[in-house]
Amino acid sequence: MKPAAEITGPDAFCASREHFEAVVGYLRGPDALRLEHAELEARLAADMREVIRQLFQDHLDLRAKNEERRGDVVAAGGAPHRAVEADHERPLSTIFGSVTVRRLAYRRRGEENLYPADAALNLPEEVHSHGLRELSAIESTRGSFEEAKEAIRRSSGVEVGKRQVEQLAQRSAVDFEDFYEAADREAVDDTDVLVLSCDGKGIVMRPDALRPGTAKAAAGAKTKLKTRLSKGEKSNRKRMAEVAAVYDVAPVVRVPGDIIGRDGDAQRPPAPKAKNKWLTASVVDDAAEVIGAAFDEACRRDPGHERTWVALVDGARHQIDRIKAEAKARGIDVAIVCDFVHVMEYLWSSAWSFFDEGDPAAEAWVAEKALGVLHGEAATVAASIRRKATCLDLAPDKRKNADTCADYLLAKKEYLHYDRALGQGWPIGTGVIEGAVRHLVKDRLDLTGSRWGLKGAEAILKLRALRSNGDFDEYWKFHLDREYHRIHEARYVNAAMPRAA
Numbered sequence: 001m002k003p004a005a006e007i008t009g010p011d012a013f014c015a016s017r018e019h020f021e022a023v024v025g026y027l028r029g030p031d032a033l034r035l036e037h038a039e040l041e042a043r044l045a046a047d048m049r050e051v052i053r054q055l056f057q058d059h060l061d062l063r064a065k066n067e068e069r070r071g072d073v074v075a076a077g078g079a080p081h082r083a084v085e086a087d088h089e090r091p092l093s094t095i096f097g098s099v100t101v102r103r104l105a106y107r108r109r110g111e112e113n114l115y116p117a118d119a120a121l122n123l124p125e126e127v128h129s130h131g132l133r134e135l136s137a138i139e140s141t142r143g144s145f146e147e148a149k150e151a152i153r154r155s156s157g158v159e160v161g162k163r164q165v166e167q168l169a170q171r172s173a174v175d176f177e178d179f180y181e182a183a184d185r186e187a188v189d190d191t192d193v194l195v196l197s198c199d200g201k202g203i204v205m206r207p208d209a210l211r212p213g214t215a216k217a218a219a220g221a222k223t224k225l226k227t228r229l230s231k232g233e234k235s236n237r238k239r240m241a242e243v244a245a246v247y248d249v250a251p252v253v254r255v256p257g258d259i260i261g262r263d264g265d266a267q268r269p270p271a272p273k274a275k276n277k278w279l280t281a282s283v284v285d286d287a288a289e290v291i292g293a294a295f296d297e298a299c300r301r302d303p304g305h306e307r308t309w310v311a312l313v314d315g316a317r318h319q320i321d322r323i324k325a326e327a328k329a330r331g332i333d334v335a336i337v338c339d340f341v342h343v344m345e346y347l348w349s350s351a352w353s354f355f356d357e358g359d360p361a362a363e364a365w366v367a368e369k370a371l372g373v374l375h376g377e378a379a380t381v382a383a384s385i386r387r388k389a390t391c392l393d394l395a396p397d398k399r400k401n402a403d404t405c406a407d408y409l410l411a412k413k414e415y416l417h418y419d420r421a422l423g424q425g426w427p428i429g430t431g432v433i434e435g436a437v438r439h440l441v442k443d444r445l446d447l448t449g450s451r452w453g454l455k456g457a458e459a460i461l462k463l464r465a466l467r468s469n470g471d472f473d474e475y476w477k478f479h480l481d482r483e484y485h486r487i488h489e490a491r492y493v494n495a496a497m498p499r500a501a
Contacts, residue, residue, distance in 0.1 A: 012062045016055045023047045049157050053096035064102040067117055073106040074493040081106035081114050088115070092123065095131040095156040112491075116498055119488035122480060128168055130480060132158065136165045137172035138472075141464045144447065145169075145456075170455050173462040175479045177293075179471070180280075182478070185300050188276065192248040193426055194302055195274070196294050196334070197312040197433035198319055201441045202238030203283055209454040210237050239454075241441045241461060243281040244294035245433045246301070247274040251425025256374035256418070259340070259428075260367050272427045276301075279468050281440045281461040284454060291322045295330060309334045310421075312430045314342055315412055338415040339430040343373055343408075350385055350405035353398055373409070376419035382409035440464050 026032055026047070035043065064087075073081045088105040091098060103117035124130060135156065139148035145166045152160050160168075249272040258268045280293050298309065311323045315338045327334040347366045355362035372381040385406045389399040409416065421428050444464060445457055466472045489495040 013055065013058045016051060016058050019047075019051045019054045023051060046157060049096055053094070053099065056094060056096055057099045060099055060101055063117065063120075067104050069104065070106070070116055070498040073114055073116060073498045075108070075111060075114060076491055076493055076495075077111075078493055079108055079111060081108045081111070083107040088113070090118075090123075091127050092129055093127050093132060093158065093160075094129040095135065095158060097158060114491060119484070119497055122484045122488065124171075124483065125487055126167075126171075128160065128164065130483075132156075132160060133168045133172055134476060136160065136168035137463050138467075140165060140169040140460060141444065141467055143444075144450070166456050166459075169463060170459040172479065173459040173466075175475070175482045176462040176466065178482065179475050179478045180293075180297065180300075183300065183471075188248050188301065189250065190307055192250055192307065193272070193424075194298055194307045194309050195247050195249055195312060195427060195432075196244070196291075196298055196309065196323070197246075197430055198242065198244040198287065198291055198294060198323075199314060199430070199433045199437050200240045200242045200287065201437050201446070203241050203441065203445045203457055204451050205237065205239045205283075205457070206451050206453055207237075209452065209457070210239055239283055240287075241281055241283040241445070241457070242285065242287045242290035243279065243433065243437045243440055244290045245277060245279050245436050246294050246297045247277040247432060248301070249274055249425075249427055253425045254422045256371050256422065259374055259418075259422070260370050271429070272425060274427075274432050277432065277436075277469070279436050279440060279465045281436075281465055283452075283457045283461060287318060288322050288325075291319070291326055295326045295332075299330070305330075305332050308424070308426075310426050311336045312339060312427065312433065313337070313415070314339050314430055315408070315415075320415070335421075335426075336415045337418075337421050337426065337428055338412050340374075340418060340428045341430070343416065344370060346405040346408050347373075350402040353389060353394060353400070353402040354392065373416060374418045374422070376417050378409045378413040378416040382406040382413075385409075436468070439468060 023044070026043075032040065032043075069084055075081060083106070085105045085107060087102050090101050092101050101118075101121065101123065103115050106114040106116070122130070124133065128136075132152070135152050136148060139151040142148070142151070145162045148165045148169075149160055149162050152158060152165070252269055252272045254269055254271075278297050280290060280297070282290050282293075285293075299305075301307075302309070309327075309332060311327075311334050313319045313323070313336060320336060323334060323336060344366070347369050348362075351362040351366050355365065369381050369385070372378075372384075382405070385402050389402040394402070418428055440461060444460055445452060463472075466475050485495065489497065492498065
């Protein structure tokens with residue numbers, strides 16, 4: 001390495017100084033005195049951005065001037081690259097503007113050039129810098145790719161195409177799974193309940209991104225009218241995005257009366273509060289794979305399977321089957337609890353088999369049945385609902401909702417032991433996963449008129465999950481480290497960067 005005095009020579013940043021002095025000269029002049037502060041802000045933002053860009057360029061030129069020849073540049077295949085050429089250039093679009101990187105090229109006939117200086121800078125393969133990639137990742141999770149493009153232009157003055165923004169977001173998300181596989185988890189109170197939950201929501205996709213069965217149905221679909229859809233016809237087809245959550249909960253023991261209401265003015269204890277929430281979502285992987293990822297995260301938190309595991313579901317059979325299969329394969333005891341809010345919806349629906357809409361008596365009846373379910377008597381409640389419908393000799397269409405509710409209570413009775421759940425201090429609602437589905441999927445991917453490609457949708461789901469988990473900053477460090485290995489270290493024998501001669 002050359003002495004520091006050479007690297008920081010007096011002429012290295014003369015172009016940057018000239019730009020800076022030009023800005024100072026303008027601020028001293030009469031034109032600047034006539035500007036309002038907003039105009040001054042805009043002028044300085046643009047001028048100083050150019051000063052910073054020139055500083056960046058001057059520094060790159062200085063590095064190029066002082067780059068030393070290396071004597072052991074050997075490609076991954078074992079072939080040494082001994083021919084050296086100076087002043088090979090490549091562009092780099094940064095958050096300050098475009099710069100040019102000049103460096104030594106190590107050559108061998110019939111093989112790709114090697115650029116050790118690129119590794120020192122950890123340059124990306126594409127023209128856009130990691131700073132622009134990070135901006136694209138963040139802004140793409142907030143709004144459409146078009147809005148992200150405009151946000152980047154406003155904050156940096158750099159124009160990035162809408163398609164490039166989407167591609168940069170996709171590149172940003174590639175290390176999601178590896179990041180969490182390598183993540184360490186802080187120790188938590190062993191008495192905390194470990195909760196898993198999952199759900200899904202459809203996303204409107206482009207035809208080439210649909211699952212085979214959906215694509216076949218879409219291709220064969222015909223409309224009765226040319227100018228509008230008839231009942232039951234669809235203009236778009238969806239692909240299911242699967243979402244999973246894992247979190248910790250300090251147990252809060254409650255009784256049924258705390259949920260439905262109790263006599264007197266005694267204050268109800270608060271519901272168990274979720275903490276250390278972790279979310280994941282995918283439109284590529286199916287429910288089995290996403291639930292498997294949730295179990296992976298739970299195992300990272302409790303590798304010895306010593307804590308109490310609870311799975312909260314909305315009652316969907318495929319979710320329950322996948323949770324059972326995953327738990328059995330891993331030898332884990334998981335208590336499955338159906339969301340109580342879903343039970344209440346069924347009870348209220350059944351009430352209109354017996355009461356007129358708005359009848360206050362319906363409220364008391366639903367509360368009574370709900371208390372029965374909360375006491376662990378779902379089968380008894382189901383029987384009483386059927387019996388009431390039979391005693392009233394209701395017509396089939398009138399008693400339909402009552403029978404549907406009873407069927408649900410009987411089918412899910414194994415997962416409706418709320419007496420046990422409340423007594424152990426477990427949560428009994430799926431609000432966390434429902435909020436996650438709304439935040440990760442609906443708020444960004446369910447925008448009016450949007451149709452998604454598979455890679456773009458998957459990237460946005462991963463990036464929104466990272467930000468929701470509060471892990472984006474740590475992930476970005478991990479991502480850049482992985483980029484260094486993929487793009488640079490992997491090109492050299494034994495992934496060893498060459499040393500200066």
